[in-house]
Amino acid sequence: MQKNYIFTKSHEWFDPQTNKVGITAFAIEHIGDVVEVELPEEDEEIDKGDEAGTIESVKTASEIFCPVSGTIVEINEELEDSPELLNESPFDKGWLFKIEPSDAGEFSELMNIDEYSKFCAEEED
Amino acid sequence: MSEIKSGMLRKEPLIFEKSQPGREGFSLPPAEVPRLDKLPDSYLRKEQPTLPALSEVEVIRHYTRLSHWNHCIELGTYPLGSCTMKYNPKINEKIAEIRGLTSLHPAQSQDDIQGALELMYILEKELCTLSGFSRVTLQPSAGANGEFTGLSIIQKAINEKGEAQNRKKVLIPDSAHGTNPASVVLNGFKPVEIKSGPDGYLELESIKPHLDSQLAAIMVTNPNTLGIYERNLREISKAVHKAGGYVYMDGANFNAIMGVVKPADIGVDTMHFNLHKTFSTPHGGGGPGAGPVGVVKALEPYLPVPVIEKNEQGNYFLDIYRPLSIGKVHPFFGNYAVLVRALVYILENGSRGLAEVTKRAVLNARYLRARLSKILDIPYKTNTLHEAVFSDRKLKKETGVTTMDVAKRLLDFGVHPPTVYFPLIVSGAFMVEPTETESLQDLDAFVDIVSQIISEAKSDPDKVKTAPHNTGVGRLDETYAARSKILRWKNKK
Numbered sequence: 330m331q332k333n334y335i336f337t338k339s340h341e342w343f344d345p346q347t348n349k350v351g352i353t354a355f356a357i358e359h360i361g362d363v364v365e366v367e368l369p370e371e372d373e374e375i376d377k378g379d380e381a382g383t384i385e386s387v388k389t390a391s392e393i394f395c396p397v398s399g400t401i402v403e404i405n406e407e408l409e410d411s412p413e414l415l416n417e418s419p420f421d422k423g424w425l426f427k428i429e430p431s432d433a434g435e436f437s438e439l440m441n442i443d444e445y446s447k448f449c450a451e452e453e454d
Numbered sequence: 455m456s457e458i459k460s461g462m463l464r465k466e467p468l469i470f471e472k473s474q475p476g477r478e479g480f481s482l483p484p485a486e487v488p489r490l491d492k493l494p495d496s497y498l499r500k501e502q503p504t505l506p507a508l509s510e511v512e513v514i515r516h517y518t519r520l521s522h523w524n525h526c527i528e529l530g531t532y533p534l535g536s537c538t539m540k541y542n543p544k545i546n547e548k549i550a551e552i553r554g555l556t557s558l559h560p561a562q563s564q565d566d567i568q569g570a571l572e573l574m575y576i577l578e579k580e581l582c583t584l585s586g587f588s589r590v591t592l593q594p595s596a597g598a599n600g601e602f603t604g605l606s607i608i609q610k611a612i613n614e615k616g617e618a619q620n621r622k623k624v625l626i627p628d629s630a631h632g633t634n635p636a637s638v639v640l641n642g643f644k645p646v647e648i649k650s651g652p653d654g655y656l657e658l659e660s661i662k663p664h665l666d667s668q669l670a671a672i673m674v675t676n677p678n679t680l681g682i683y684e685r686n687l688r689e690i691s692k693a694v695h696k697a698g699g700y701v702y703m704d705g706a707n708f709n710a711i712m713g714v715v716k717p718a719d720i721g722v723d724t725m726h727f728n729l730h731k732t733f734s735t736p737h738g739g740g741g742p743g744a745g746p747v748g749v750v751k752a753l754e755p756y757l758p759v760p761v762i763e764k765n766e767q768g769n770y771f772l773d774i775y776r777p778l779s780i781g782k783v784h785p786f787f788g789n790y791a792v793l794v795r796a797l798v799y800i801l802e803n804g805s806r807g808l809a810e811v812t813k814r815a816v817l818n819a820r821y822l823r824a825r826l827s828k829i830l831d832i833p834y835k836t837n838t839l840h841e842a843v844f845s846d847r848k849l850k851k852e853t854g855v856t857t858m859d860v861a862k863r864l865l866d867f868g869v870h871p872p873t874v875y876f877p878l879i880v881s882g883a884f885m886v887e888p889t890e891t892e893s894l895q896d897l898d899a900f901v902d903i904v905s906q907i908i909s910e911a912k913s914d915p916d917k918v919k920t921a922p923h924n925t926g927v928g929r930l931d932e933t934y935a936a937r938s939k940i941l942r943w944k945n946k947k
Contacts, residue, residue, distance in 0.1 A: 359881075362932075362933035362936075364933065364936035364937050365936075387932040387933050387936055388875050389875065389878065412937065413937070
């Protein structure tokens with residue numbers, strides 16, 4: 330399913346087919362049990378790499394960095410009542426928001442699944 | 455090492471649940487004067503407030519029982535990194551309780567409070583001597599309030615130079631205290647994170663790209679949160695000054711350099727002290743603290759008002775006529791009793807004694823570091839001063855046991871856990887600061903307990919993962935508590 334996803338070094342994923350953004354299972358493993366998610370507003374314009382919200386867990390608060398530039402078109406409202414979706418299903422039900430990308434040229438700057446897996450293995454060491 | 459058991463530990467319900475309708479702490483005789491109901495109806499309660507109703511002895515027993523659940527520095531080792539939980543000599547308390555001090559009113563005439571003002575005057579001088587700064591304000595009520603004050607002073611100085619529009623950047627190393635970026639934002643500056651070098655030091659090279667006309671300041675915690683002394687700070691300060699910026703030092707870890715290094719000598723322009731940490735005030739319950747801020751000569755005009763001066767007749771007075779001052783940062787004079795304890799601590803140790811405190815704090819931490827690094831993973835090899843940071847990386851891989859589990863298991867041995875999961879640059883951080891007040895025997899006992907827990911992690915990991923077992927309450931479900939918050943007691947009618 331996440332075969333076509335592309336990834337950032339700060340562990341966000343972006344799905345070019347649905348324009349959904351989320352964070353990876355690797356990141357969630359380190360963040361721990363999520364208790365609160367703060368998301369951007371709809372219609373907000375965000376640049377690639379800028380902060381697009383925060384994820385608070387029992388251990389820490391982590392920033393979400395926008396993987397591509399664009400306009401927020403939808404946020405996952407289910408996360409407000411069920412932040413655990415991020416732990417249970419980070420690549421699917423735990424998506425964070427949908428973004429209308431303003432520059433598809435940015436996609437190539439992100440990692441594909443193989444590159445990302447390799448990146449994570451190096452981070453672990 | 456053996457686990458501890460407390461013979462008197464018992465389950466205790468909430469005080470609201472123990473309440474019995476109509477029960478009272480005092481029985482007052484009937485009033486001899488007629489009752490006056492003068493308040494308008496709209497201001498009167500229609501229902502009794504839901505306060506617990508108990509007798510005096512029930513209240514006393516309730517809180518005494520709860521106090522048996524506590525851990526405190528008087529009970530055992532408390533190696534909470536970055537917090538400097540040293541033992542607070544009881545003489546501090548005795549003197550802070552002197553009636554002449556406790557019954558003063560802060561609005562009393564200055565002629566009546568000469569002694570109290572003199573005490574602050576002397577404390578300021580002592581802190582100046584220890585830090586090399588020309589003046590110190592005693593007002594800020596804690597570290598973060600001190601950070602805010604120091605940065606406000608920097609901002610005012612930049613403003614006076616007419617550079618406020620441009621100079622917005624404050625550089626903060628990733629090994630700084632977590633409150634630093636917040637204080638920066640609160641002052642309208644923009645924090646820029648600087649990565650520390652591979653050995654845990656802040657490097658001049660990583661600062662260089664930011665040395666421009668937008669630079670307001672650098673904010674350095676020294677020693678940093680890894681316990682490492684920032685050996686490059688002197689040359690970094692020079693470079694920052696040359697670019698027109700200021701150097702703020704977070705002095706929370708002053709216990710590692712007190713009496714040995716004067717921050718002003720290494721180019722620091724302003725710094726806060728945490729009196730409650732370094733100069734001994736009980737602070738486990740979250741305060742009150744005191745975060746005096748020292749400044750170099752050039753920043754003096756911007757200090758908060760009032761400052762304490764001495765006139766030619768030898769009288770102390772509060773100077774409020776300082777047109778460039780940033781104003782007040784705390785009502786009246788700050789947390790006065792903390793100032794009293796700090797001065798007592800400074801005077802009873804003397805300058806040599808304070809340097810000795812520092813050396814012993816460093817020796818204790820290095821001893822723990824040397825012994826614990828044989829059983830725990832230590833991510834930075836650089837030698838440290840007053841604290842040591844370990845990681846659970848290997849332990850977690852081999853046994854599944856995490857820093858949190860080890861910390862919880864420590865409770866079963868009557869030891870307060872160290873700081874965990876901070877600093878963030880170390881995965882599963884376990885940050886130990888023993889302070890100078892622990893004896894060799896206490897340190898050895900701590901190492902033995904940690905060793906035992908690490909062997910348990912290998913032989914019986916579940917025992918560690920489900921700890922604590924001997925405390926009033928066991929492992930709490932923090933996730934459940936955070937997701938389904940119950941923030942106050944509600945009467946179930």
